[in-house]
Amino acid sequence: MKRRAFLQGSLALGAAAILPLNIVEVEAGEHERFTFAFISDAHIQQIKGNRFVESWDKGLQMAVAQCNLMDPKPDFVLFGGDLAQLGKKAELDHGAEILSALRAPVKMMMGEHDYYLDLGEEWQKMFGEPTYSFDHKGVHFVVLNSILVDERWINKWKTPMERMQTMAGLDDPNGSPFMVGKKQLEWLKRDLAKYPDDTPLVVFSHSPLQKIYKGWNFWTEDCEDFYQIVKRFKKVNVIYGHVHQIQYNKIGNIAFNSVMATAWPWPYPDSYKKAERYVPKMTVKMNRADPFFERDATGWQFVNVHSGRVDMHYILPNNENRIVAYDFRKNRPQDLKFQECQIPPQKHY
Numbered sequence: 001m002k003r004r005a006f007l008q009g010s011l012a013l014g015a016a017a018i019l020p021l022n023i024v025e026v027e028a029g030e031h032e033r034f035t036f037a038f039i040s041d042a043h044i045q046q047i048k049g050n051r052f053v054e055s056w057d058k059g060l061q062m063a064v065a066q067c068n069l070m071d072p073k074p075d076f077v078l079f080g081g082d083l084a085q086l087g088k089k090a091e092l093d094h095g096a097e098i099l100s101a102l103r104a105p106v107k108m109m110m111g112e113h114d115y116y117l118d119l120g121e122e123w124q125k126m127f128g129e130p131t132y133s134f135d136h137k138g139v140h141f142v143v144l145n146s147i148l149v150d151e152r153w154i155n156k157w158k159t160p161m162e163r164m165q166t167m168a169g170l171d172d173p174n175g176s177p178f179m180v181g182k183k184q185l186e187w188l189k190r191d192l193a194k195y196p197d198d199t200p201l202v203v204f205s206h207s208p209l210q211k212i213y214k215g216w217n218f219w220t221e222d223c224e225d226f227y228q229i230v231k232r233f234k235k236v237n238v239i240y241g242h243v244h245q246i247q248y249n250k251i252g253n254i255a256f257n258s259v260m261a262t263a264w265p266w267p268y269p270d271s272y273k274k275a276e277r278y279v280p281k282m283t284v285k286m287n288r289a290d291p292f293f294e295r296d297a298t299g300w301q302f303v304n305v306h307s308g309r310v311d312m313h314y315i316l317p318n319n320e321n322r323i324v325a326y327d328f329r330k331n332r333p334q335d336l337k338f339q340e341c342q343i344p345p346q347k348h349y
């Protein structure tokens with residue numbers, strides 16, 4: 001990590017430390033430095049009429065406010081999916097209205113909570129195609145829609161809302177594993193064909209493009225097909241939402257980093273303990289969310305893509321900030337402070 005980049009980030013963040021959002025700084029080797037923000041998993045939820053769950057609203061509003069205060073300004077903001085809780089037009093509208101206050105161009109990604117009511121119809125009307133790519137200052141960015149499932153599962157429900165609520169279940173016992181699907185994978189092959197192997201690649205997906213734990217749908221069934229397609233690239237980075245917690249991994253040439261949600265944190269050690277025999281061991285355990293701090297274990301990221309690899313700077317309003325940086329000696333992402341130990345109790349700020 002470059003000291004100047006970190007200091008710049010720290011200063012900007014210090015100015016806005018009480019506000020939560022997700023920001024990304026990119027510096028790709030010889031390429032021009034730039035920053036982008038990553039805001040994810042807002043889960044805007046309608047109670048009735050124009051009443052929405054206030055805490056989820058606040059998480060997103062704080063992210064937007066902090067993003068607007070960043071200096072240097074991010075070149076763009078990626079929204080990582082799950083804008084709505086139950087895919088309703090009112091929720092998408094309300095979320096879009098909050099995002100409209102952003103003073104940087106916004107790029108959208110679809111989450112399963114946005115999709116399974118009307119199979120993405122309203123979302124696409126508002127935000128366009130869910131699969132696309134773009135080049136930015138020497139880095140090739142790809143946005144995939146990785147929350148698709150088998151057609152048979154889609155058609156087995158009596159009503160669209162029954163399907164949506166089943167998919168929205170936190171532990172997803174009756175869900176169906178996510179996948180990218182053949183059509184998008186074919187598109188990806190064509191999209192990447194013209195890029196040389198040394199182009200830094202950053203792929204955004206809502207679900208982890210990995211098989212982490214099926215019971216919570218931290219899973220993408222055809223992720224190996226994706227690995228094959230990007231195999232020839234020297235530096236591939238996947239940044240994903242959906243898991244509402246810090247995760248990192250390396251598989252072959254691909255480094256993986258997750259982002260925090262602005263809505264709520266994913267279950268904590270107690271819930272892991274209950275399901276001990278069924279869940280994989282976490283590399284880095286999280287602190288338990290404190291119910292008296294509604295922003296506990298939520299936050300945003302400041303991403304530095306120096307040398308074409310990703311360093312994640314997690315800015316956590318109610319917890320100690322964390323950095324998961326790419327370690328070139330070990331050739332994988334590493335948590336700088338908490339790699340070898342359980343996190344001690346954290347102070348609130």
Ligand SMILES: [Fe+2]
Nearest residue numbers: 041082242261
């Ligand atoms: Fe989510």
Ligand SMILES: [Fe+2]
Nearest residue numbers: 082111112242
């Ligand atoms: Fe999700």
